Amino acid sequence: MTAQSKSRKPRPARPAQATAASQPKVAPVPTPAAPPASAPVAVTGVGPQVVGLPRGFGRIPVAKVSPVIEGGAYPAKAVVGELIPIRAKVFREGHDAVNASVILSDPDGVELRVDMVPVEPVGLDPWEAWVRPDRAGDWSFRVEGWSDPWATWLHNAEAKLPAGVDIELVCLEGRALMERTAEAAEAAGDPVEASILRATAMLLIPQRDPSDLLEVATGAGIQRAMKAYGPRDLVTPTADFPLQVDRRQALFSSWYEFFPRSIGASYDPATKTWTSGTFDSCHTRLEEVAAMGFDVVYLPPIHPIGTAFRKGRNNTLIPRPADPGSPWAIGGPAGGHDAIHPDLGDFAAFDRFVAKANSLGLEVALDFALQASPDHPWVTTHPEWFTTRLDGTIAYAENPPKKYQDIYPINFDNDRDGLYREVLRILRLWIAHGVTIFRVDNPHTKPLEFWAWLMREIRTTNPEVLFLAEAFTRPEMMHALGKIGFHESYTYFTWRNEKWELEEYLTELSTEMDSFYRPNFFVNTPDINPAYLQGGNPAAFAIRAILAATLSPAWGVYSGYELFEHEPLKAGGEEYRDSEKYEYRPRDFAAEPNLNLLIGTLNQIRRDHPALQQLRQISFQHAPHDQVLAFAKTDGDDTVVVIVSLDQNNTVESDVYLDFAALGLAGASSVTLRDELTGATFTWTDRNFVRLTPAAPAHILHLVHQG
């Protein structure tokens, strides 16, 4: 049996939909000789698709297909409208021409063909096509390698005609190929191309001047017709690989984190008691957060907090009566993960909070910390969900010899079915109350297969729901969490301060990790007060905000950042002094100085520029100064060049070299750039001078004109 005869279930072809772009830009073309149109094949596909796996080389070998995650066990990830590369090694025996296509299958099973092109270094046989899925759902793709008789003939004609070799035969073969292609065009309902092909065939007259014959063979019209309907022999498909297309916010979003209990909290010195902030007292703050351009508000756990072994201010072991405890010590008499802390309000108040947020264009992300305080209802109702030690006690969290007695970790292996069902119930409860994103606390301390199962279940009913992994651990686990389904992840960004570190990390994120791990660059968190910021220098806060907001399509700010909060609990440590984790922290967000304006500007620039809403197309530009980071991002026609000083204390001056060719500006002698931070306009060549100061540490330059 030849590869050609491998039968594939015919599917309706969807010609020329604008959902795919190849690189260089080539319009998608219809599959020739398409099977008769019929209703699209419905695919129930909400969970990961079951896919065949590649089983070795076929007639036309296609290898190293990407993006493929763990052999196809998990889907590669993209978002709606994102330009993503599909790559493979394609090669063949002998000297005949090889070619390749991507067959993209949308969530309804409708197929679209996109031509691949060979790319550098050609000696290593890489091919690629860039595609842009136009809606969310479970897509798939395969690569087809094929023999290209027209390219083979053209290569021969170009070698033989000028040399006067085999002219009669070359013309005969060329005419036959054109006739064959005309038939395919006719079958596809394109009589015009068919006529062009037939007429061109008549021009291949051996007696003509060879250069005239070559002109006939290489004309734009015939090339276009061949590209659309030309013969594809020995078509050899790979397996179909899953591609999960999420809503755009899975990649591009701006997060703001605050503790609702702090917003509007007040202290009565007379009674030495605190009145907690509530969901209802947060509405004004939601308006301010929306005004700064954020689109996600993320709340630490909002559940009842245990009192057993409660932590006091600054993580002390003996709390004062007024200390509210850590929101991550979940569970008390008022309930567990399915309850709301009575101080914050009830479900109706939560619903009002969500409605207010949504009315402002904000989504609500809830913390999901799968652990319990000793007072959690589960401890008595389901002790099997914890680990009972040989002395009969329930195991608390430990990092021996340190003990975290306020936290009981979950045991996932004692009652898998019961626990899994309960967790699913809880998430569905919060989804029913409008939560669309879960920020998962320490997912790397729970089994991977649990998360894989949970996210698959949620995706079945709520594909719009997103999960952010708060994992700070070794690379293999970080990667694996992304592979099994987390839509986004915390990153190493807070520890990447040097220019080489940032360049190396972003290169890794945007190439090796781009199809399974989506970074969310938080500039700070309640757990991380970065060393770079601990001097309290406003320039440092501006620099890190600019880096996060422009390097990563998703970024996040934990409240207090805009007020330059920076005191560490201990020198050399990363905990905040007077950490909000253990106490109320009402703030005057209008106090001067603050970063509100810069943050709002950054979020507006991000909304204006598709280039900043994606990660895959980033290129670092050469700036000799080691405290000047320069990079460009591009999406379609939008190009943004960012130049940032990493020196929070000193003015730096440097040349910046723009790689015009790599930016698609080959041939340009200059470009006009508008600084989106200041409105100033510059004309730059491929070598430019910048001067950056602590007060104005960056340019965010939009390419508005090419000269």
Add this chain to the structure above:
Amino acid sequence: MTAQSKSRKPRPARPAQATAASQPKVAPVPTPAAPPASAPVAVTGVGPQVVGLPRGFGRIPVAKVSPVIEGGAYPAKAVVGELIPIRAKVFREGHDAVNASVILSDPDGVELRVDMVPVEPVGLDPWEAWVRPDRAGDWSFRVEGWSDPWATWLHNAEAKLPAGVDIELVCLEGRALMERTAEAAEAAGDPVEASILRATAMLLIPQRDPSDLLEVATGAGIQRAMKAYGPRDLVTPTADFPLQVDRRQALFSSWYEFFPRSIGASYDPATKTWTSGTFDSCHTRLEEVAAMGFDVVYLPPIHPIGTAFRKGRNNTLIPRPADPGSPWAIGGPAGGHDAIHPDLGDFAAFDRFVAKANSLGLEVALDFALQASPDHPWVTTHPEWFTTRLDGTIAYAENPPKKYQDIYPINFDNDRDGLYREVLRILRLWIAHGVTIFRVDNPHTKPLEFWAWLMREIRTTNPEVLFLAEAFTRPEMMHALGKIGFHESYTYFTWRNEKWELEEYLTELSTEMDSFYRPNFFVNTPDINPAYLQGGNPAAFAIRAILAATLSPAWGVYSGYELFEHEPLKAGGEEYRDSEKYEYRPRDFAAEPNLNLLIGTLNQIRRDHPALQQLRQISFQHAPHDQVLAFAKTDGDDTVVVIVSLDQNNTVESDVYLDFAALGLAGASSVTLRDELTGATFTWTDRNFVRLTPAAPAHILHLVHQG
């Protein structure tokens, strides 16, 4: 269902067979609680095994398993007695200890467990085990990740006991683990270990001094017992991956190529005719080849040669009547690929030739060039096995506008079944006449799937038969040929002359490519007269022979090399002048000067040293001089250090630094080395001085003593 409950077909365990070695050296240990012994499960496995593929992460994640070829579609390759690394990334959630084992399955399906160990850099979670398969056949392996309660306990004990924390509980848990392990030892029929475990458990008395308790927990006896019978929880197996173990000659062999028609050929000036050499006239030459220490004689095609478009001397288009033609223009009235050129003798003569070779310890490798002269019988009996062009003629080989009209390429797609069957018949014919190796001409010009099928078929009946790919093409195809089944391949060695090129190439061969591509370093071929040799300097020939014979476990020499033949047909080209491909080339192999003695010495050194019979364990050593290449190879207790000058014209002097630690000589202050080329003995430290001359361009140093 938990991962633990995934049922696997129980197989008999084979305890402690000496077929596996881990790195660092750890004796294989029996699987605890082995199922009752029964007859080994017979596996018919002579073709590639059908294997499951990894389907994502399990309870204990195991990823990036190697060696796995194209997702398990093809077997990884090893030879009998070869030390091979099995690697994986193994990690888990949280803080409990993770561990991993390799389960190796021999051709009878008998399983053997080998412990894996974590290796550097530990932050990236790599684990490995080195195994040494002890016989040929279709093996398989899987990796099992598991939770290690003993290691978890030990880690806790080491943190808690000295701190005086939870001493009672730590003792309780330790005793329970020892009791559980004692039961496993008992079940495995090891009452002694069971007793040791039970007695040790009694020593964990909380009232004792903590340092005494730690001593109990970390004693050698208890560690050994735990390694053998300790608990393995949440065992999570990967799929089983195929491992094809070939006979040793697939990796380690020394090839000599000659044209039988030249051996004993004579020219009669009177009649201007040649008398061809014959199989029978080669017997003496076989003795000489064996005396030089070779183990394979490789013959260019021995079939009838076409006369249509026959090439004359020096590849001219007009042959003289006496010109014998190229052996690769296969087929004439006397037959095709299943016939012998009448000038060489008949099948009986061929059988005598093979018998003589075998009696000398030589295998016979036959060229298999799947192409035809226009006079080949297939052209008339099976024109469908060629490509008929639109003008009715059969397509000859072309590189437009160049034509190779003496060669008709095969068309593999017209009559797949008929052609495939015929090729299989031909190979079986030659195998029946004692051919054990096929050197396949230009396999990259034929479909990969054809070769995959053919080698699978041959392996079913003749697993001892080996195939050498004569492919000089792009890396993807070179790799693919190895992956689909070629046992060995020609290489880029002849074009790697600089030190950095050799280091880079050998590193690639010995790491990335080690499990699918076995190099055979030919110093020359009838098609390749390397530029480095064209000056005719005997030192150049010695240097390249030493490099090939020591860098690669397989190397090859085409006759004439030992006589320093070096004249190119054209300056800048690689064809030999008066190439033997187109004429008789009788030689006086005893003529002085020659390389016979050096070649014999090299082959003897290769036989004496297992280190030179393998590729995976090679480490380049630092020599500041860029014309001095230094490397070490190791296998088990055998270490050979090679220092070669790459300068064929000048004396070079350099320091050579030996990396004692990397060579397993940590702590040594000096080593005693014996030069296997000269017998001289040296005492070297980690820095040494060498002086290499064109007359003595290398040291091949055997490590005989560590001081």
